[in-house]
Amino acid sequence: MRILISPDKFKNSLTAYEVCDAIERGIRKVKPKAEVIKLPLADGGEGxxxxxxxxxxxxxxxxxxxxxxxxxxxxxxxxxxxxxxxxxxxxxxxxxxxxxxxxxxxxxxxxxxxxxxxxxxxxxxxxxxxxxxxxxxxxxxxxxxxxxxxxxxxxxxxxxxxxxxxxxxxxxxxxxxxxxxxxxxxxxxxxxxxxxxxxxxxxxxxxxxxxxxxxxxxxxxxxxxxxxxxxxxxxxxxxxxxxxxxxxxxxxxxxxxxxxxxxGQVFEFLEYDRKLLNVDLIITGEGKLDGQTLGGKVIFGVASKAKENKIPIGIICGIAEEIDKVKANLDIQMIYQVFEKAKGFRDSMQHASIYVEELAKELIQSLNK
Missing domain, CATH: 3.90.1510.10 (Glycerate kinase, domain 2)
Incomplete structure (x- = not known):
C-alpha cells in the first residue's frame, strides 16, 4: 500500500513535519510494510x-x-x-x-x-x-x-x-x-x-x-x-x-x-501531481477544520487533487467545526479530531502528537472493516 501524507501544520502545536511523523507512526502500527511518502504542505502563507x-x-x-x-x-x-x-x-x-x-x-x-x-x-x-x-x-x-x-x-x-x-x-x-x-x-x-x-x-x-x-x-x-x-x-x-x-x-x-x-502555487513548486502517481491513500490535516478550509486552505487543495485522481482521502485535524458543510463540499467521510480524544484544549495542544498517532492508526484500521 502506497500512502501519501500531506498535512499543514497544527498552529501553535505541531509543525507540518511533526504531523507527518506522527501519522507515519500510526500507520506503521497497522501496516508496517506500507510505502509511506511524507510531503508536508503550507497554503502560501505563514510557514x-x-x-x-x-x-x-x-x-x-x-x-x-x-x-x-x-x-x-x-x-x-x-x-x-x-x-x-x-x-x-x-x-x-x-x-x-x-x-x-x-x-x-x-x-x-x-x-x-x-x-x-x-x-x-x-x-x-x-x-x-x-x-x-x-x-x-x-x-x-x-x-x-x-x-x-x-x-x-x-x-x-x-x-x-x-x-x-x-x-x-x-x-x-x-x-x-x-x-x-x-x-x-x-x-x-x-x-x-x-x-x-x-x-x-x-x-x-x-x-x-x-x-x-x-x-x-x-x-x-x-x-x-x-x-x-x-x-x-x-x-x-x-x-x-x-x-x-x-x-x-x-x-x-x-x-x-x-x-x-x-x-496551487505550492503544488507547482513541489511537483505535487507527480507525487500522486500510484498512491492508494492520502492523509491530510490541519489544526482547525471549518468553513474557511473551503476557501483555499491545504485540505481543500489536497482534497481537490484526490478527487481529480480518484484517490481515497482521510483527514486528521485538531478540531472540526461546520463538519457537515465540510463533508458535503469536499466529499470526505473519514475525518478524525484530536479534540475528541483529548481531555480538553490544553491537553489537545500539549499531547497532539500522541493523539494524531492514535487517530492515524484508527484511520488505517477503518479501511479494513
Missing amino acids: TLDILEQQLGAIRVEKEVSNPLFKPVNAYYLLKEEKAYIEMAKASGLPLLSIVEKSATKTSTYGTGELILDAIDRGANDIYVMIGGSATNDGGCGMAEALGAKFYSKSGTELSAIRGRDLSKVHSIDLSLLERFSEVKFTVLSDVQNPLTGKNGASHVFGSQKGATQADIEFLDEGLKNLAKILDNGNEDKPGAGSAGGLGYGLMSFLNAELKSGI
Missing part, C-alpha cells in the same frame, strides 16, 4: 518558506530588516538561481510582536520591502511573495516606501516611515523610482479572497486580530479607500487585494504583481 527550504534546496539568505514597528529583526528569504521566495511574516508578521505591541495603526510592511530589495540586488528577477500572518494594515505602502516610493501630504510634506494610520494623510505618491523594477516578475501567494475595503475588506475582517479597536477599523478602512482613490487602478476590488492588510493590493498596484492561489 510556507520552511516547507520550501526543505523541498527545493534553495539557499537561505539572512538579512536584518525592520520589524512591523521599525525595530531591527533578523529575517530571511530563499534564493535559487534567479528566483527568490519571500515570506512577509518573517519581517512584518504578527508573531514578531508581543500582545501589547499589536497595533494595526502603527505597523508597516517596510521590512518586507527591504527583503524584496535585497533579493533584487542579489540578482533575483522572479520573486514569489507569500503574504499570510501579517501584523500590518498599510496597503503595502511601507513595502513600497522601502523600494523608493515617496508619499506626500496635501501640503507637500513627505510622509516617511509610513504606517496604517498615515494612509488618510496621503495626497499624492511618486512612484518613479519603482520603474527600475519593471523587468522583475512578482507573484503573490495567498489563500485570502477578500477585497481591499468595505465590510469584507482588510480592516474589518482582520483588523481586530492585529490590535485594532472598532474606531481604528473604521479609520484604517477610510485610509485604504483614500489610497485606492489616489492610485485609481481598480485593483481594490480584486480577490486577494485585502490579504495581509492590503499588501496584496500594494504588490499588484506598486509592482504589477500577479496574485495566485497559495496552495
Whole structure:
C-alpha cells in the first residue's frame, strides 16, 4: 500500500513535519510494510518558506530588516538561481510582536520591502511573495516606501516611515523610482479572497486580530479607500487585494504583481501531481477544520487533487467545526479530531502528537472493516 501524507501544520502545536511523523507512526502500527511518502504542505502563507527550504534546496539568505514597528529583526528569504521566495511574516508578521505591541495603526510592511530589495540586488528577477500572518494594515505602502516610493501630504510634506494610520494623510505618491523594477516578475501567494475595503475588506475582517479597536477599523478602512482613490487602478476590488492588510493590493498596484492561489502555487513548486502517481491513500490535516478550509486552505487543495485522481482521502485535524458543510463540499467521510480524544484544549495542544498517532492508526484500521 502506497500512502501519501500531506498535512499543514497544527498552529501553535505541531509543525507540518511533526504531523507527518506522527501519522507515519500510526500507520506503521497497522501496516508496517506500507510505502509511506511524507510531503508536508503550507497554503502560501505563514510557514510556507520552511516547507520550501526543505523541498527545493534553495539557499537561505539572512538579512536584518525592520520589524512591523521599525525595530531591527533578523529575517530571511530563499534564493535559487534567479528566483527568490519571500515570506512577509518573517519581517512584518504578527508573531514578531508581543500582545501589547499589536497595533494595526502603527505597523508597516517596510521590512518586507527591504527583503524584496535585497533579493533584487542579489540578482533575483522572479520573486514569489507569500503574504499570510501579517501584523500590518498599510496597503503595502511601507513595502513600497522601502523600494523608493515617496508619499506626500496635501501640503507637500513627505510622509516617511509610513504606517496604517498615515494612509488618510496621503495626497499624492511618486512612484518613479519603482520603474527600475519593471523587468522583475512578482507573484503573490495567498489563500485570502477578500477585497481591499468595505465590510469584507482588510480592516474589518482582520483588523481586530492585529490590535485594532472598532474606531481604528473604521479609520484604517477610510485610509485604504483614500489610497485606492489616489492610485485609481481598480485593483481594490480584486480577490486577494485585502490579504495581509492590503499588501496584496500594494504588490499588484506598486509592482504589477500577479496574485495566485497559495496552495496551487505550492503544488507547482513541489511537483505535487507527480507525487500522486500510484498512491492508494492520502492523509491530510490541519489544526482547525471549518468553513474557511473551503476557501483555499491545504485540505481543500489536497482534497481537490484526490478527487481529480480518484484517490481515497482521510483527514486528521485538531478540531472540526461546520463538519457537515465540510463533508458535503469536499466529499470526505473519514475525518478524525484530536479534540475528541483529548481531555480538553490544553491537553489537545500539549499531547497532539500522541493523539494524531492514535487517530492515524484508527484511520488505517477503518479501511479494513
